Amino acid sequence: MKATVSREEQGMAGESIKISIFLTGYLLVSPIVWVMLVIKGMLYSCSSSMEPKMDDILQKIREQFDYALYPRHPLEKSPKDDLDVLFIHNLTTPYYLRYRQRPPQDLVILDAGCGSGYKALALALANPGARIVGIDLSPKSVELARQRLAFHQITNCEFHVLAIDDVSELGQTFDYINCDEVLYLAPDPVATLRNLKKVLKPQGIMRVNLHNLCQRRYYFQAQEFFSLLGLMRDNPEEFELKTVQEIMEQLADRCELKWVTWSKDFSGSLDEKTIQFILMNYLFQGDKGFTIPQLFKYLEQAELEFIEMVDWPKWQLKSLFKDPDNLPTALALALEEATPAEVLHLVNLLHPAQRLLDLWCGHPNVAPPVVPQGQAMVSLHPQLRHEVVQKAWQEHLQGGRPLVLSDYLKVPVQGALQTEKVEIDAIALGALWPLFEGTQSFESLLQRWLQLYPRDLLTLEPVPVDVARTMLRELLLLLNRYLYVLLTVE
Amino acid sequence: MNGVGGDSFRKIQEQFDFGPYPHFPIEQSPQHETESLFIHNLVTPYYLKYKQLPPQDHLIILDAGCGSGYGALTLAWANPGSHIVGIDLSEKSIELARHRFDHHGIKNYEFHVMPIEQVRSLGYEFDYINCDEVIYLADHPGLTLQALAQVLKPRGILRVNFHDRYQRFDQYRGQEFFEWLGLKKNNPEDEAIETVRQVMQGLRDEVILKKNCWQPALGERLDKLGQEYILMNYLFQCDKGFTPLEVGRFLDFAGLELIEMVRWRKWRLTELFTDPDNVPTVIAAAVAMATPWEQFYLVDLIHPGERLIDFWCGHPQPTQTTQLTPVSWIYLHPQLQTEAVKLAWQAALEQRQSLTLSHFLKTPAQSSFFQAHVTLDFVAATVLWPLLETPMQFQQMQTRWLELYPRDWQTGQPNNAQTIASQLSELLLRLEQYLYVLIISP
Numbered sequence: 033m034k035a036t037v038s039r040e041e042q043g044m045a046g047e048s049i050k051i052s053i054f055l056t057g058y059l060l061v062s063p064i065v066w067v068m069l070v071i072k073g074m075l076y077s078c079s080s081s082m083e084p085k086m087d088d089i090l091q092k093i094r095e096q097f098d099y100a101l102y103p104r105h106p107l108e109k110s111p112k113d114d115l116d117v118l119f120i121h122n123l124t125t126p127y128y129l130r131y132r133q134r135p136p137q138d139l140v141i142l143d144a145g146c147g148s149g150y151k152a153l154a155l156a157l158a159n160p161g162a163r164i165v166g167i168d169l170s171p172k173s174v175e176l177a178r179q180r181l182a183f184h185q186i187t188n189c190e191f192h193v194l195a196i197d198d199v200s201e202l203g204q205t206f207d208y209i210n211c212d213e214v215l216y217l218a219p220d221p222v223a224t225l226r227n228l229k230k231v232l233k234p235q236g237i238m239r240v241n242l243h244n245l246c247q248r249r250y251y252f253q254a255q256e257f258f259s260l261l262g263l264m265r266d267n268p269e270e271f272e273l274k275t276v277q278e279i280m281e282q283l284a285d286r287c288e289l290k291w292v293t294w295s296k297d298f299s300g301s302l303d304e305k306t307i308q309f310i311l312m313n314y315l316f317q318g319d320k321g322f323t324i325p326q327l328f329k330y331l332e333q334a335e336l337e338f339i340e341m342v343d344w345p346k347w348q349l350k351s352l353f354k355d356p357d358n359l360p361t362a363l364a365l366a367l368e369e370a371t372p373a374e375v376l377h378l379v380n381l382l383h384p385a386q387r388l389l390d391l392w393c394g395h396p397n398v399a400p401p402v403v404p405q406g407q408a409m410v411s412l413h414p415q416l417r418h419e420v421v422q423k424a425w426q427e428h429l430q431g432g433r434p435l436v437l438s439d440y441l442k443v444p445v446q447g448a449l450q451t452e453k454v455e456i457d458a459i460a461l462g463a464l465w466p467l468f469e470g471t472q473s474f475e476s477l478l479q480r481w482l483q484l485y486p487r488d489l490l491t492l493e494p495v496p497v498d499v500a501r502t503m504l505r506e507l508l509l510l511l512n513r514y515l516y517v518l519l520t521v522e
Numbered sequence: 523m524n525g526v527g528g529d530s531f532r533k534i535q536e537q538f539d540f541g542p543y544p545h546f547p548i549e550q551s552p553q554h555e556t557e558s559l560f561i562h563n564l565v566t567p568y569y570l571k572y573k574q575l576p577p578q579d580h581l582i583i584l585d586a587g588c589g590s591g592y593g594a595l596t597l598a599w600a601n602p603g604s605h606i607v608g609i610d611l612s613e614k615s616i617e618l619a620r621h622r623f624d625h626h627g628i629k630n631y632e633f634h635v636m637p638i639e640q641v642r643s644l645g646y647e648f649d650y651i652n653c654d655e656v657i658y659l660a661d662h663p664g665l666t667l668q669a670l671a672q673v674l675k676p677r678g679i680l681r682v683n684f685h686d687r688y689q690r691f692d693q694y695r696g697q698e699f700f701e702w703l704g705l706k707k708n709n710p711e712d713e714a715i716e717t718v719r720q721v722m723q724g725l726r727d728e729v730i731l732k733k734n735c736w737q738p739a740l741g742e743r744l745d746k747l748g749q750e751y752i753l754m755n756y757l758f759q760c761d762k763g764f765t766p767l768e769v770g771r772f773l774d775f776a777g778l779e780l781i782e783m784v785r786w787r788k789w790r791l792t793e794l795f796t797d798p799d800n801v802p803t804v805i806a807a808a809v810a811m812a813t814p815w816e817q818f819y820l821v822d823l824i825h826p827g828e829r830l831i832d833f834w835c836g837h838p839q840p841t842q843t844t845q846l847t848p849v850s851w852i853y854l855h856p857q858l859q860t861e862a863v864k865l866a867w868q869a870a871l872e873q874r875q876s877l878t879l880s881h882f883l884k885t886p887a888q889s890s891f892f893q894a895h896v897t898l899d900f901v902a903a904t905v906l907w908p909l910l911e912t913p914m915q916f917q918q919m920q921t922r923w924l925e926l927y928p929r930d931w932q933t934g935q936p937n938n939a940q941t942i943a944s945q946l947s948e949l950l951l952r953l954e955q956y957l958y959v960l961i962i963s964p
C-alpha cells in the first residue's frame with residue numbers, strides 16, 4: 033500500500049474577475065453630456081463630504097446588474113463536471129470541517145444574491161435533493177435564474193426579487209447560506225450578516241466573502257481614477273466603457289496600472305469579454321476592499337464564528353517559506369499564540385494573492401449535532417463519487433497503476449505557491465473500491481484488505497491484523513487530510 | 523504646539539540615535555552630485571516661482587531634520603556663501619553633522635538638537651528651508667508645516683516631502699507584519715534587524731512582499747548600509763504614507779502654496795501616455811480642469827512610481843511668467859557651470875559637433891518613462907558659449923550670432939536680424955523649459 037504526496041510549482045498570476053459572456057445591448061451617451069459628467073466628477077472630488085446615500089447605492093447596484101447580468105454563463109452551461117466548484121458548494125465540505133459529520137438530508141439552501149443563477153445551479157447539483165431558494169435585487173437576473181434552473185430540470189427551487197437585508201420576509205430558515213461575491217457591495221456588511229444570521233438554522237453554515245483590499249488595490253485605485261474622471265456618475269454604459277478602453281490602450285505600457293491589470297486581449301473592438309472585464313473591475317459600482325482584521329471584526333459584531341477559509345490550503349503561513357518546518361524563531365514563537373484571524377492577516381500581509389477573503393462561518397459555540405454512537409465509518413467525499421473518477425479508479429485498479437486523486441479534485445491541494453499531488457497505489461485502490469457503493473465501516477474495509485492481501489508481498493508471511501489495521505488507518509488519515517475521504521462515527 | 527507627540531518623539535529620537543541617517547562616510551562630498559545640487563540650489567525653485575535669481579548675499583538656509591548632515595552639506599555646496607542652520611532630534615546625528623562640516627572646512631554653520639516645532643526659538647527667518655525625508659514621521663504634519671511657515675521669509679521657499687501611500691503600499695504591509703511580530707515595541711536594533719533578515723531570506727522568492735520590496739543586494743549586507751535598508755523600510759518608526767490630496771490639505775492648513783513638484787515632469791498626467799501631445803479627450807479635459815493636487819492624485823492612482831511626494835512651496839505670492847525681451851539677461855543654470863560641461867562644450871566646439879545638455883543635468887528632463895534629449899547644435903553651442911563664464915543680454919547674443927554667422931549658408935545672403943532673433947528666442951525658451959537657461963527680465 034502506498035499513498036504519496038509530492039509538490040509541484042505553480043504559476044501565480046494576478047487574479048482579476050474574469051468571466052465568460054454573452055451579449056447585451058447598451059445606450060449611447062453624447063459627448064456633451066459626458067463633458068458635464070467630467071465636470072461633475074471633479075466638483076464631486078472637491079467636496080468629499082458628499083457621501084452617496086444608501087438607497088442610491090442599492091439603486092446603482094441594481095442598475096449595474098440589470099444592465100450586465102452576472103455571471104454571464106450561457107444557459108446551457110452546467111457545472112456538473114466541475115468537481116472543484118461542486119466541492120465548494122457542497123454543504124458536506126464545511127459541515128464536515130466543522131462537525132466531523134456528514135450533513136443531514138432534506139436541506140434548505142439559500143443563495144443570497146443569486147444573480148443569473150449559475151451558482152444556485154451548482155448548489156442544486158452539489159446537494160442533490162436540497163431545496164434551493166435564490167434571491168437577488170435585479171429582476172432581470174432573477175428571471176434568468178428561473179430559466180436556468182428550469183432548463184436543467186431542477187424543480188425544487190424558488191427565486192425572488194428581494195434585497196438580502198429583507199431575507200426574513202421569506203419566513204424560512206436555512207441549513208446553508210451561500211452569499212458569494214455580494215457582501216463587499218453591501219452598504220453595511222454587519223447589518224447584512226446579522227440579517228442572514230437570523231435565517232440561519234442553529235447548526236447551519238454560511239459562506240460569505242469580501243474583496244481583498246491588498247490583492248485588489250490597483251482596481252480600487254483605478255475605480256477612484258475613473259470616478260474622478262466622471263465615468264461612474266451614472267451607470268456606466270457604452271460611452272464610458274469605450275473611454276476606459278481608450279485610456280488603457282493609450283497609456284504607456286510601463287504605467288503600473290496598465291502592466292499590472294491590463295491585457296492586450298482587451299484592446300481592439302469592444303467585445304463582451306472586454307465589457308465584462310471593464311465593468312467588473314475598473315467601473316464596478318459600489319465595490320470595496322477589506323482587510324482580514326476588518327472581516328473578523330464584522331463577524332464578531334454580527335456574532336458569527338469563523339469556521340474555515342473556503343480555499344484554506346492557500347492560507348497556510350508555513351507554505352510561504354522555503355523551509356516550512358523550520359521557521360525563523362521569532363516568527364515560530366509568535367505563531368504559537370496567534371489566533372486564526374491573526375495568522376490569516378499575516379499571510380495576507382506577506383502574500384496578498386487571493387482576490388476574495390472567502391470563508392465559512394456559523395452561529396458561535398455550537399455543539400456538534402448529537403448522533404447515536406456507533407462505529408467508525410468511512411466515505412468518499414460525495415464529489416469524488418463521480419462517474420469520471422469511478423471510471424479512472426477502475427481502469428487504474430485493473431491496470432495495476434497508481435491514480436493521482438488530486439487531478440480530479442484540486443481545491444484541497446492547491447496552496448498559495450504550490451500544488452500538492454496525492455497519489456494512491458493500486459493496492460489502496462482495490463482496498464477502497466467499495467466506497468463507490470456508499471459508506472463502509474472501517475472494520476469491513478479492514479476485512480476486505482485482509483482478504484485481498486492476506487500475505488506479505490515479499491516474504492509471503494501472513495499479514496498480522498494489527499499491521500493491516502495500521503496501514504489502512506494511515507492511508508485513510510492521509511486521504512482525510514484532503515477531505516478525499518470522510519471519517520465519521522455513525 | 524505639539525507636532526511630534528511624546529511617544530513618537532522618543533521613538534524617532536531613539537531610532538536615529540541608534541542609526542544616524544544617512545550613513546554616508548564623512549569624507550564623501552556632494553561636490554559632483556549635480557542632480558542633488560540642482561535640487562538643493564535655491565536658484566531652481568526661486569526661478570520657477572519668480573523668474574528671478576534669489577538674493578545673492580547672506581542667504582540663511584535651514585535644514586530641518588538634518589540627520590547626519592549630508593543634505594546640509596549639499597545645501598552648503600549648492601548655495602556658496604550662505605549660512606547653514608541644521609536642526610535634528612538626534613544628538614548623535616547632530617554631532618556627526620558638525621564633524622562633517624568641519625571635515626569639509628565649511629565654517630558658516632550652526633547645528634542644534636531640537637524638534638522642528640521649536641524652530642522659532644532660534645529667532646531666524648529663512649530664505650530656504652529644506653525639510654527632506656522628515657515630515658511623514660510627524661504626528662500632525664499640518665502643524666509642523668505651520669511651524670516652518672512661521673520662520674520662512676515672505677519670498678522664502680520651503681522644500682518638503684511626504685511618503686507616497688500608494689507607492690509604498692507593499693512596504694507598509696511589511697512594516698505591519700514585523701510590527702505584529704513585536705519588533706517595533708522597543709527601538710529596533712540588531713536583533714530585530716536580524717529577524718527581518720531571516721524572515722525575508724526564509725520566504726520563497728514568489729511571495730509578493732519579497733518580490734516587490736526586498737533587494738537582497740542590500741538586505742543581505744551585514745554592514746551599516748544593509749542595516750539602514752532594513753531599518754528605513756521594514757522597521758521605520760512612525761513612517762506614514764499620504765496621498766497628494768492629503769498633502770494639499772496640509773498645505774492649505776499651514777497657509778502655504780505649492781510652487782512645483784521637485785521632479786515635476788514625473789507628475790504630469792499626460793506624460794503617462796504613449797503620445798503625451800495627443801491624449802484621450804477625457805484626460806485632456808481633466809488636466810484642464812483639475813487643480814495641481816488633483817492632477818498629482820490622478821497620476822498617483824494609476825502610476826504610483828515615486829516614493830516621495832516631493833515639492834517646493836511658499837507663502838502665497840503671485841507667480842511670474844517668463845518674459846523674453848531684448849534686454850532680458852540669460853544665465854546658464856549654475857549646475858551647468860561645471861568643469862565637466864565646460865570640457866564637453868569645448869570639445870564640441872573644436873570638433874564642430876552638437877552638445878547634449880541633458881547628459882549633464884537629468885532631473886529636469888526626466889518624466890516617468892522618458893528622458894528628453896536636449897541638444898545644442900553646433901551653431902547654438904558657439905552662440906551660447908560665453909554663458910559658461912557670464913550672463914548675456916538677449917540682444918548681445920543676437921549680435922554675437924550675426925557676427926559669427928553673417929550670411930545664410932544656403933543662399934549666401936546676409937542674415938536678417940529679425941530671423942536670428944526669432945530663432946534665438948525659440949532656442950532659449952526651449953532650454954528654459956528644462957531650466958538649462960534662466961531668463962531674467964529687469
